[in-house]
Amino acid sequence: MNRRLSLAPWTYGFIVAFAMWIATTAYAGFDSAEATLTAALTFGAFSVLVGTGQMLVIASGPGNIDLSVPSVLTLAAYVSMTVMKGHDGMLFAGLAAAVAVGALAGLLNFLAIMFLRLPPIIATLAWSFVFQSFAFNFGGEVTLKPPAMLSAFTLWRIGGVPFMPFAVMLLTLATMAVLSRGVWGRRLLAVGQSEPAAKLAGISAGRVRLIAYCLCGVASGLAGYLLSGFSGGAALNMGDVYLLESIAVVVLGGTSVAGGQANAVGIWGAALFFNLMATMLNTFQMQAGVRFVLTGALIILIVAIVPRPRAA
């Protein structure tokens, strides 16, 4: 194979994202460059958060996927907003509530997969219906307002650099460390590559997957908590876009859907690509339909041209 062309798969997202940033800046003027990038980083941080959780689940073996991400995100946002009732003092109680909702959702997903022997797609889909109902009964059509401090936190800048994307980057680094060095991370990839082999090596596949689903739930819950602070409250449809986006950023980021192989950095490239493309097409004043078509075409194009690691 031509050495020159064999760029790592996950770099493509960054390259395309960078090209879009240049194109947007060229069109809208140089002044907008920094604002465009900040917005993409901030929105991208949410995609990366849910994507990282989804990646852990997808890496845990063929067929594993979590379709309950948007409903867990929404439910966690509603529960934490209800707990905090807009008081700054309850900030950590709300955070704990969001994390607890996420972990519980992950546990329920795993139990349905394990004991009802359902395919993960169906189990997490059925639970997502249930979670949606709960969210609906918590707040209904009303948007629950976040505490002022939470909103301030999501927009917080240190020396002009937005803090939240930075924190999510640290999370990405931590995930990379866990996957390459941590015992659980190695086990996760081992189970994903070959469950029988992992079992023969004495790994409890069930426990490894349980933690993956719980972490995915927690990531979704956390995203719901932060997103409701960022966007001014919990709303019923706040999670909808993350159903497809969480899957897309993981696969475009170079993680194999066959499991057993994960790439945390790549998610950032794909997430920036997604958000910068939305900005770019908005700047070009494309109509919504054209935007969708181009999004879809680019997803397929990137997947089709990027050399992929051989599935085990």
Added chain:
Amino acid sequence: MADVMIRPTSNARPAWLSTSLQVGLPAVALVLMLAVIFWIRPTAMSYFGFTLLFKLATPLVLAALAQMLIIMLGDIDLSNGAFVGLITCITALHLGTNPLLAIALYLVAIVVYAGVGLLIQARQLPSIIVTLGMSFIWLGTAIIILPSPGGAAPGWLAGFMNWRPPFVPLPILLAIFAAILGHFVITRSSYGAILRGAGSNPRAIERASWSTTRIRVMVYAAAGLLACLSGITLTGLTTAGDPNVAPAYTLLGVGAVILGGGSFNGGIVSPVGTVIGALTLSLAGSLLSFLQVPPTWQIGAQGGILFLVLAGRVLLSEKKS
């Protein structure tokens, strides 16, 4: 090359029994739901009642069968619902005024569907992400040609969907027809066995000198055709086109296939089971409103029904060693 798993034949149920269990389970669920509905509202047990209860089942049955073909190959189609939405737009805009144009557009759409199959096969891509991309493309195209819901179904189409054939209501008649046709093509015919084989053991099919590329292209085209029919019948029911009319079909279709005994591993699908699964899912909504479940809990209760029916599989299935 130990790809082939040899199942122990002792203690295993005979093949006919496990297939009838696969199909039987959603059928039992369907009968139970009907029993509850008739118990609450005995007047529903009539020709008219059946027509109303299953009114919206026809497009879902067709979409589920389309999904079944894809799952048969071990793939999954996340673009199914968006595609049905696009077809309703084409139907509402053109089928009445310019039928030739509409048919040409259907053909183009089906060819694109086949092209997706070709791309997935040729580059060995994960179907989940390619069809995810396609779902954006179908939705976008639908929004471009019909930005807001509108258009009108041709009179004959709406008339056909409201047609009352003697004795058996139309949705039931079409479901039975689809189930029988699917049964003979996929489950009983020798070519059906090849198709299922392409999903469960593509290498074996290749060695038997069948082209898996041709199979995948043809199956994707057939799925496109079924999804097309789903969109056309749906337009006949709603009498308008709407890009966002059917996003739920994607996952409901997957649910129906699995309810009907299908497996994501490929090769194991049942057309009869899928049709019954789709009927069960479309009846679940009616059942919940008959039980006077508050609207805010209805979607959650649908998740519960999905669990209940599928939990039955665990009770009935053979223990895996």
